[in-house]
Amino acid sequence: MPLDKNDKILIIGAGLCGSLLALRLAQRGHQVTLVEKRPDLRAKPLDAGRSINLALSDRGLKALKMAGMDQKALAISIPMRGRMIHQPGRDPFFSPYSGNTNTAINSISRPGLNELLLDAIEEIGTVDLYFNAACIDLDLERCLAHFEQQKPGNSGAEQSETFQIQADVIFGCDGAGSVVRKTLQNKKGEGFDFTLDWLSHGYKELSIDPGPDHTFQLRDDALHIWPRGEDMIIALPNLDKSFTVTLFMSHTRQPHGFEHLNSPEQIEDYFRQKYPELLSLIPDVVRQYQENPTGPLGTVKCGPWNYSGKALIMGDAAHAIVPFYGQGMNASFEDVLVLDQLIETDVQSWDTLFEKFAQERKKDADAIADLALDNFHEMKEHTADPIFQRKRSIEVRLEQERPRDYQSKYSMVTFNPELSYHQAMTQGRAQDKAIEQLLRDGILSESQDLDDQLSLIQKQTKTLLSQ
Ligand SMILES: Cc1cc2nc3c(=O)[nH]c(=O)nc-3n(C[C@H](O)[C@H](O)[C@H](O)COP(=O)(O)OP(=O)(O)OC[C@H]3O[C@@H](n4cnc5c(N)ncnc54)[C@H](O)[C@@H]3O)c2cc1C
Structure with missing residues (x-):
């Protein structure tokens, strides 16, 4: 007997992984409820394509194709065919990603892609969607999840309400800080392997505006890299002709670490010394540096990912990685593809499906985590x-x-x-x-x-x- 289509599936987290999973399971005719902690990102119009962007590549595209979403995603992406390397004292040079000139990775807006998936889910019309509702507690044995939802009250001020969802199976797609993973860990105790390795470096996003004639200020078919040994900056193009720039820098290193670089003079001096050309491309770099948050980067490895046939964690919840191979989202999408292919093999129960998924996927998740760390060193040091x-x-x-x-x-x-x-x-x-x-x-x-x-x-x- 195949998986029961009447089973109530609860997916916690409507980020990239949870949204693609909900879409695919709904396409397969399952009963899905998708619950997201944040507001519906479609309610706030995007600033003309300006956004945090990600590199979408073939693994992610193959998974999107499974759900009929690859062409829609490509339509809002910018192909990047190689790295443009900016080294001090020499002209920038282009290093193709592959000898095959047709290959490219694609710069895509994270909220833009998430919106596409949510729209497709809504089009199907069978998925129950909740926003502003954070999972605060889980009973894995009973498949019972408790949520706290923010709602506008009578006075207009936000009020919180709690509710619960009884499911037959729960998917935790709630990202690197996953509540579902923490619940699994508590439940399994010493039977749960868990490591979280913080990277010495964090990141801060900045932005290069479009040029005066509404043109890109840098070549737009490349991922730009300024490798500087200990630190590194990258920039990816956006549809509105801006670039999202990410500075990767040590938290603690003296004098160039996020903890030490604070005053306008220090920030300006740092960019003048290390990235002088960026000072003219980002004239308000000091303001952006001071206003934009610094994010941490880490690698999560854990297991088992499932609680018998009742719960499974996927995406960053199961395997958060550092972003230096541009594969975190791609790997999360590939998770959905692998799960879907296993469903296709006519597995008889959620338990078997989850066991097979973890068996097939864990070594690949560990591999991309390690490769991403290798690439951290390759990008900041070896590209030069x-x-x-x-x-x-x-x-x-x-x-x-x-x-x-x-x-x-x-x-x-x-x-x-x-x-x-x-x-x-x-x-x-x-x-x-x-x-x-x-x-x-x-x-x-x-x-x-x-x-x-x-x-x-x-x-x-x-x-x-x-x-
Ligand atoms: C700086 C940076 C650059 C990156 N660049 C790339 C790149 O170029 N290419 C690439 O492939 N990957 C990249 N990644 C990785 C990528 O962002 C992640 O791998 C991807 O977002 C994982 O998707 P996810 O759905 O598993 O998790 P998330 O995107 O984190 O989504 C989790 C969702 O769950 C929700 N949630 C969390 N807790 C709860 C709760 N308690 N209740 C309900 N909902 C909850 C969150 O609000 C969120 O919407 C990058 C990451 C970083 C930090």
Whole structure:
């Protein structure tokens, strides 16, 4: 007997993962209730495309396609075909993400994408949607969830009311600080593995306005990076021709850490020293720096993700990662795809489904968490390293000329959803190490014949993989 369509499904969190999951389960004919702590983001019109943006790539797109949403998402995205690297004392240069010129990652507004999903859910008409309602307590045994909802009272002032939802199965898609995960942890006690590793660095978002003729002030088909060793800035384009800029910096490091950089003089000095060109692109950088919050970054690894067949955590609730591979949302969407594919195999119970999901997905979630940390170092340090740049130029040529035989680690993770994150990590790490060793030892060079390069890299990768 397949999963019972009469089972009442409660999804906590209508962010990116919860919304796609609700949409897909509703498309499959399940009874879904979706509850979100924040107000309905569609109620507040967006400021003409200005927003926090994310890089949406092939894994996320494949999952969106499952729900018929990929083209709608692409219609509100800007393709970025490579990194534009800004180093001190030299002209910025473009480093393609792949030798295949058709590949791109896509800059998309987070609220814009979330709105698309919520609209699609509402179109189906069968999902019960609640906003302003935070889950405050859960009884996993009874599948009973308690919520506190903010509502305008008679006097116009906000009032809070509590209500409860009785479900047959609960999905926790409530993000990195998940209440559902915390409840699982309390319930399982020592039987629950949990680590939260905070990164030494936090982030702060800034913005580059459109230019005077309503044009982009930087090349718009690239993700811009200013690697500065300990710190780094990136910028992604928005539809309104602005760029969302993110500064990644240590919290505590002296003198350039969020805890120490406070006065207007210190902030201006820092940008003058490290990112002088950004001072003209963001004339009010001091004001933005002081007004915008600093966010923390961390990695959550935990398990088990399910409470028998009664509850399952997904997305950031199960595996929050640092953003340096641009894969957190993509991985969360891929979770929904993997779950959907398992439902398709005609699983007989929620219990079996959740067990199979965790079994298949956990090693991939751990792999992308580790890869994202690798990329933190690669982006802030190695993109400016000559060996890294030589490696990239060899890889780009191989990907262009020998697309069937060679894919870089970045391409495997970002553009090849047919490979799991774990496979991409294992193969990609060995390949990176092989090329770097061969370049340092003077065995591999840019002037060699492509077939010779390929066979050297393949042989060395194989040796490393067999060790
Ligand atoms: C600076 C930064 C840049 C990033 N860039 C990228 C990128 O380029 N590409 C990429 O793929 N990923 C990126 N990510 C990661 C991405 O944002 C997350 O992986 C993604 O948002 C996870 O989706 P989610 O739905 O699991 O969680 P969330 O997006 O956090 O959604 C959780 C939802 O649950 C709601 N909620 C929380 N608690 C409760 C409660 N108690 N009751 C009810 N509702 C609740 C929240 O309000 C929220 O709407 C980035 C992250 C950061 C911090």
